[in-house]
Amino acid sequence: MAGGPSTPALAAAVSAAGGLGFLAAGYKTPDDLQSDIAATRKLTSAPVGVNVFLVARTPVDEAALDNYAKAIEPEADRQQVALGDPRFDDDALAAKLEVLCRERPPIVSFTFGCPSREIVERLHREQIAVWVTVTEVHEGLLAADAGGDALVAQGVEAGGHRASFEDVEGRGEIALLPLLRLLATATDLPLVASGGIVDGAGVAAVLAAGARAAQIGTAFMRCPEAATSAPHRNALTRSGQTALTRAFSGRRARGIVNAFMREHSSRAPSAYPQVHHLTAPLRAAARAAGDADAINLWAGQAHSLAVDRPAGELVRRWSADARVALEHARARLQEQGGGPD
């Protein structure tokens, strides 16, 4: 939940309630990451993990990027801002790894790529467990090979960016249930399930599918502890359809379909984080103006079930509801009796 909703208060509330909160390092400066970790520790002594972007420089179609900038220029004009500089950067990976090796959160999870063996070993030396977010079996095998301790299986139903190692249309668009079963067959690493989980029944389902834990994003975005913008909060409550788009960032991400997506998704090139920087000023202006039609409304497919309650209450409720859901499932299976055998 980089780029807005993630806060120390949210991560701390989740961990204090017996969950495992995560701070987003993405889009933050290393200094801000450090102070967020410190702020979280003031709020709870429970363990809190950190999620880090692992951004590789990939070839970009510069002409397509230029054309895209021209196409969205009128949107920037409308918001009375200039487009941002479509530059590449790696989100300060090296400096963030320094911070993490110093601060030693119990877990660091990676998104957008597979950490090298070298990075994994460096974190391991600091007693930091390494989780790698994957969207297909091939990526899970690479992560296992690099020494990762767990796989976060991100189903196609998830809100926000696809964590795929490569941003290729159609690749890594597997729904959570089949992805969990495919990964469970291909690797022995523990699995954390992510995507479309918004309640206790969802948690129960992924545990039954073989996950050790459920990772939840969208369902926390209406919590008072989250820094989700007002227009984004409002959009979550409606039953709007979601889709994958590169329009806002240059990398496939799932958001609630709005005017900007309808208008620009078809021509948005694969160019991350160049397009992210390009659109940043207009998104910031639209967010400030409460204009939900020009901002990235990241949301998973079950977003309309997200509720506006404190995060700790949700964690406790989901845990209790998951028990009930498993009990109901067991009773249902019993009823059916497995047939004449």
Added chain:
Amino acid sequence: MAGGPSTPALAAAVSAAGGLGFLAAGYKTPDDLQSDIAATRKLTSAPVGVNVFLVARTPVDEAALDNYAKAIEPEADRQQVALGDPRFDDDALAAKLEVLCRERPPIVSFTFGCPSREIVERLHREQIAVWVTVTEVHEGLLAADAGGDALVAQGVEAGGHRASFEDVEGRGEIALLPLLRLLATATDLPLVASGGIVDGAGVAAVLAAGARAAQIGTAFMRCPEAATSAPHRNALTRSGQTALTRAFSGRRARGIVNAFMREHSSRAPSAYPQVHHLTAPLRAAARAAGDADAINLWAGQAHSLAVDRPAGELVRRWSADARVALEHARARLQEQGGGPD
């Protein structure tokens, strides 16, 4: 599983093992449907349902259909057949309903549309329960309103045709877990889960997510009782990627990506069953020639986990494995203890 894999032997084996087998009425003549029902009854006294296509005539872009026929002409030449007549038909709905009202299977499920109240009442008068396959909440509400007895929730991971009432890009492409949770919140109808379920853990997961039962397709397609073609059987075992395409039938369906899909998906119009009839001769020829690159390799996203075992053995194994999966899930939840509370 219309159009090939579905057989009386498969449906009977599933029901005899304590599952609930279904016969596909799709693409069959009413007489063949009648004899399939009779054949099934000779094999088992256990209940077997029937799945029926509900095809509405929708406006078709005739120019696009003509262009598509021209584009795939070379494929027909290669298979040494002429393209079929791209005609509309409703798959003999009225005559099939006659057969069903006479034969009275315990359940009739519908695909591609919502039965009218009139149809539902007619089936109810014969003590036939009506299930409606849905891919989004809106469709579930229509089905409830029409008097349907249960909803088959088809997740986007499912193999074969999207059951969506309308064939609109991006609509009804919700993964199974979020779809189940959205439907469970919106309606009180019992839910049957379908899409990407290939083993006992998958069955356990959907029961935990609130489904009353799991509907399984792809995972039966390698059974000796299934009439799946040899090239299709072989393709299922490989880890090939799947995608949605209109290339074979003119309606979105999920299949393993092959040369025909790569070549023609982008220009295939929404025109069902016109495109189905158009490509039927070339698909039949390719199937007979064992050419997997020119046939519709319908498959769900977890197809590579399908195994070549008798259907009854699979039903019993999945039932036993589902129990174990629920037990493991309960233990995992217990371990985590729900936190400090």
